[in-house]
Amino acid sequence: MQLKTLLTRHKQTLALLIGNGINRYNSRASNNSWDALLGQLAQQHLPEFGKQLPSGMSLTEFYDVLDLGLRGQSTSKKTPGLQQQFCDLMADWRAMPQHTYVMAWAQKHASPVLTTNFEQCLSDGIGGKAFLGKGTSFTDFYPWEAYFSTEELSDPCAGFGIWHINGMQKYHRSIRLGLTHYMGSVERARVRLHKGSRRLSAGGNIHDWEGAATWLQILFHRPLLIIGLGLAENEVFLRWLLIERAKYYKDFPTRFQPAWFVHTANEQDIGKLYFLKAVGVEAFVVPDYDAIYGENTWT
Numbered sequence: 001m002q003l004k005t006l007l008t009r010h011k012q013t014l015a016l017l018i019g020n021g022i023n024r025y026n027s028r029a030s031n032n033s034w035d036a037l038l039g040q041l042a043q044q045h046l047p048e049f050g051k052q053l054p055s056g057m058s059l060t061e062f063y064d065v066l067d068l069g070l071r072g073q074s075t076s077k078k079t080p081g082l083q084q085q086f087c088d089l090m091a092d093w094r095a096m097p098q099h100t101y102v103m104a105w106a107q108k109h110a111s112p113v114l115t116t117n118f119e120q121c122l123s124d125g126i127g128g129k130a131f132l133g134k135g136t137s138f139t140d141f142y143p144w145e146a147y148f149s150t151e152e153l154s155d156p157c158a159g160f161g162i163w164h165i166n167g168m169q170k171y172h173r174s175i176r177l178g179l180t181h182y183m184g185s186v187e188r189a190r191v192r193l194h195k196g197s198r199r200l201s202a203g204g205n206i207h208d209w210e211g212a213a214t215w216l217q218i219l220f221h222r223p224l225l226i227i228g229l230g231l232a233e234n235e236v237f238l239r240w241l242l243i244e245r246a247k248y249y250k251d252f253p254t255r256f257q258p259a260w261f262v263h264t265a266n267e268q269d270i271g272k273l274y275f276l277k278a279v280g281v282e283a284f285v286v287p288d289y290d291a292i293y294g295e296n297t298w299t
Contacts, residue, residue, distance in 0.1 A: 003262055003286055004297050006225065007105070014225055015112040015157075015218050018102075021228025023121060025098050025293040037089045038062060038177075041082065045069050058234035063178035083175040090119045090169055098293045099125030103162070105298040107150060110159040112218045116229065116238065119169050122162050123148035130170060131161070133213045140171040142188055144214035155207070156217040163215035165238065182237040189237075192216060193244055203252050220245055224259040226281065227292055231261070231272060239275070246279040260284060262292055 007014070038059060046069050057065070067082050080088070103126040106113050115122060122128075131152050132138060133145035146168070147153070147161040156163065166185075167174030176185055192211035193200045200209045206221055219241060231238065242259075249256040259281040267273070273283050286292055 003291060006260060007297070010223055010225075011109045011111075013223050014109070015114065015222035016102075016106055017114045017116075017219075017224050017226045017229065018122065019116050019227070019229030021230075021289075022098055022102065022293060023093070023096075023117065023119075023228075025289055026096065037086060038066070040089060041066055041085060058179070060177065060179040060182060060234045060236065064180055067178060067180075081172075083177070084172045086175055086177065087118070087169045087172045093119045093121055095121045095125035097295065101295050101298045102293070103128075107160045112157060112160065112215075112222060113162045114165055114215055114218055114224075115162060116164075116166050116235075118164065118167055118175055120148065126150065128162060141173050142185070143168065143171050143174050144188075144211075144216070146171075147215070156213065156215060157222055163218065165215060176237070179236065185237045186240055189216060189241065189244075193248075200248065201251070206255070220248060221255070221257060223257045224281075226259065226261045229261075231276070232269070233272075242276075242279040242281065249280065256280075258282065262286055264288055264292075 042062075045066055063082070070082060099121045103113070103122055105111070107126055113122065120128075123130075128148035128150055131147055131149055132143075133147065133153070133156065138145055143164075147156070147163045149159070149161040151159070153159050153161050164174075166176040169175075176182060189211070192209070192214075193216075196210060198204070198209045200206075200211060200216075200220065202209075206212070206217075211217060211220075229235070229238075233239075245259075261276050261281050261283040263283060263285060265285050265287070267283075267285075276283050291297060
């Protein structure tokens with residue numbers, strides 16, 4: 001299947017789930033890279049590792065190791081925490097052409113956009129503004145009701161908006177980088193999915209549950225097109241959500257929504273592709289990154 005064919009066929013209902021691949025397209029390998037940012041923090045706080053991240057631990061675990069190292073140092077109270085330092089390192093990231101035309105496609109078709117990215121390149125590409133949804137439990141640790149758009153939305157699925165799954169640069173305390181952070185996100189989502197009378201797993205009105213005003217509403221109730229995401233083993237939170245999504249559809253099959261994972265031919269992780277198939281995500285191959293992020297695909 002060609003990506004453009006899928007976009008045309010499902011343009012009225014599709015939601016996009018976008019990772020850091022869109023930032024790295026047509027960019028030098030050292031730019032716009034989470035690995036490179038963590039490497040810079042490692043050189044500053046754990047110089048014994050040099051310029052190479054150590055093998056044998058995931059990036060999420062490595063962040064927690066960095067945090068432990070920083071806590072063990074006699075730093076001034078004025079020294080910013082790792083989350084703030086990470087945001088500071090992203091200060092010069094700028095929107096590139098692909099941010100503009102991909103978001104223009106989403107805006108044209110009123111498609112919600114989920115992203116694991118922290119910075120605002122997607123929003124900047126379309127001139128978006130920050131909005132806060134109708135949720136009553138807003139916290140800058142978990143700003144799941146906050147989004148960027150060109151207009152206010154009545155519901156997360158009601159139109160074009162950019163929702164940051166793992167936190168956003170605007171609220172530095174929301175940045176989810178470590179395994180500890182991911183576990184906190186899992187627990188926060190689990191409450192909304194499985195606890196209380198307004199839990200999603202109860203099968204009630206999909207517009208009246210604890211996560212209805214958050215990006216969780218999009219993930220569970222819209223078809224998803226996943227691009228630019230490695231979805232490796234360290235993506236603990238998102239992989240768990242895909243498992244929960246699949247369970248939800250098993251319990252309520254009439255609510256099923258398809259999902260697609262786009263990758264190039266150099267993807268050799270058979271285990272990951274098997275996992276995606278098991279949770280109802282169809283993976284398909286495109287020739288190269290131009291086929292994913294090129295302007296011809298989105299215009």
